[in-house]
Amino acid sequence: MILILLFLAACFLAYTNGANDNFKGVATLFGSGTTNYKKAIAWATVTTFAGSIAAIFLAGTLVKNFSGKGLVPDNLIQAPEFAISIALGAAITVFIATKIGMPISTTHSLVGALFGSGVVAVGTSFNFAKLGGTFLMPLIVSPLMAAVVSLLVYLLFKKVRKAMGVTKQTCICVGSEKVPVVATATKNEFIEIGTDAKQTVHVMNEKDCIETYKGNFHGINSQKLLDGAHFLSAGIVSFARGLNDTPKIVGLLIVINALDVEWGMIAVAIAMAVGGLLNAKKVGELMSKKITPMNSGQGFTANLVTGLLVTTASIHGMPVSTTHVSVGSIFGIGTVTKKADLKVVRNILLSWLLTLPIAAVCSAIIYWLFLLF
Structure with a gap:
């Protein structure tokens, strides 16, 4: 029964992840008017699923990192109650954010949940140094890097296009x-x-x-060539997200041999796809329309930078957030055009600050209830 509960908790987390994250890779397609919402979410679903399957072969390090190994003693990792607390704590946080339309990081939620349950379980024996170096540092640096890189790349592309005399015609x-x-x-x-x-x-x-x-x-x-490149870059971002996020959720399952890696990846991939198809629109509209207006060239640049950064991080086992990188890239474009809505960006940043403590509290309460009963 406890293993079934763990499996359901992981699937719920995957579902909320898909609802909050799946549209982020194609937000610029919709925001720039390159395609409509239905086509954008369909493309996101297919490419995210492909990334999830590819994670079986390319993202083993992330599975290990998000099992909690090295943060808490090995005997605690083998307890299904610990994994369930992490999954539910993160899932509840992401679910609430999705309902109010805030694009938060599932990665950040998982880190907070790991911290909350870990501290309740082992107190000061929790490895705070690894938490900061392996998890928190990439989460802080990645959106800043994405904003700077997308700003510079867009300015470079714009300069080259003008030098070559290329127009829409x-x-x-x-x-x-x-x-x-x-x-x-x-x-x-x-x-x-x-x-x-x-x-x-x-x-x-x-x-x-x-x-x-x-x-x-x-x-x-x-223009048609750019639209094709834009679709391709959106597919790269969604693929990278599936590659980066799926192992983090599967890591909660395999540490207690609840499920083989391959079957865990497939189950998580399906749950993520369903969550995106059913509940992605509210977050998708904020990402697409409210951070900054953009054209196809700007959207292509943001997606290209996001895809390259997240894919590189996944292969090297760095737990960056696709949300943070994607928002950072779009904001970088908005900084160049001076059209970014700073109020919306401020609200997103506030939701990011609250993600870790909310997930930690939810996870800690759930684990404490397990200890009581």
């Missing part, structure tokens, strides 16, 4: 160009003028392409 055109041909024959004293067709590639405005190829050409303009 710029098109890469491939087709049979009509080239004038002049043939002369001195003996018969006549001149023949005609045209020949040659396969060519040009970068020019779409209007010029129509004239050059007499309307018959294959081409893709810069």
Whole structure:
């Protein structure tokens, strides 16, 4: 019965994680008007699920870190009550945040829950040094790094685009160009003028392409190319989130051999997908529309930076928050454009500050109740 309760607690945590986090990877697609909400959440669901499955092979270090190993004595890790307290404490925190529409970090919630149950269980024997170095430092540094990197990358992209003269109407055109041909024959004293067709590639405005190829050409303009890159970058962010978050939840299951890693990853992936499909809209709208207005280029830059940072952190076992990195990247763009809503950003930062203590208190109370009964 206790193992079933642990499995259900982990699935509840995965569900709330999906509800609060799944849309974050595609928020800029929706916010920039590149696509609608349904298509955005569908793309997020598919790519997040893929990242969760990839975590089986790429994110073993995170599973170990979030089992609590090294923070508390090994005999406590083997107690299912400890893992249940962590899962429920974090899940309740994320559930409340989702209901009020605040994009908080499941990673931060798990760290708080680990701290709350750990202190109740072992008191001063809790490894505070590892908590700070392995968990808290990446959570603090990552959003600042994301904001700075996205600001610099966007300014670089903008400068390169202007230097190359690329606009929304710029098109890469491939087709049979009509080239004038002049043939002369001195003996018969006549001149023949005609045209020949040659396969060519040009970068020019779409209007010029129509004239050059007499309307018959294959081409893709810069806006369509950017939208494609934007979708790809959103997929990278969602994939990275699945890769980074799934092992953290599975770590609560495998330490007591409740479930094999592979089956744990699959169960968590399914619960996350369901949570995102059913309850992601409120948080998604805040991320997409309320931090800062953005266009496709700005959204692409924010997603690219987020995806690269989170993927790198996952492979190296660093427990960064996709939420913190994503919000930091979007805020970096808002800083450049000077359109960021500072009141919304302030409220998000406040919710981040409250996440750890709320999760710690919830987890500590649940573990204390287990000890009583």
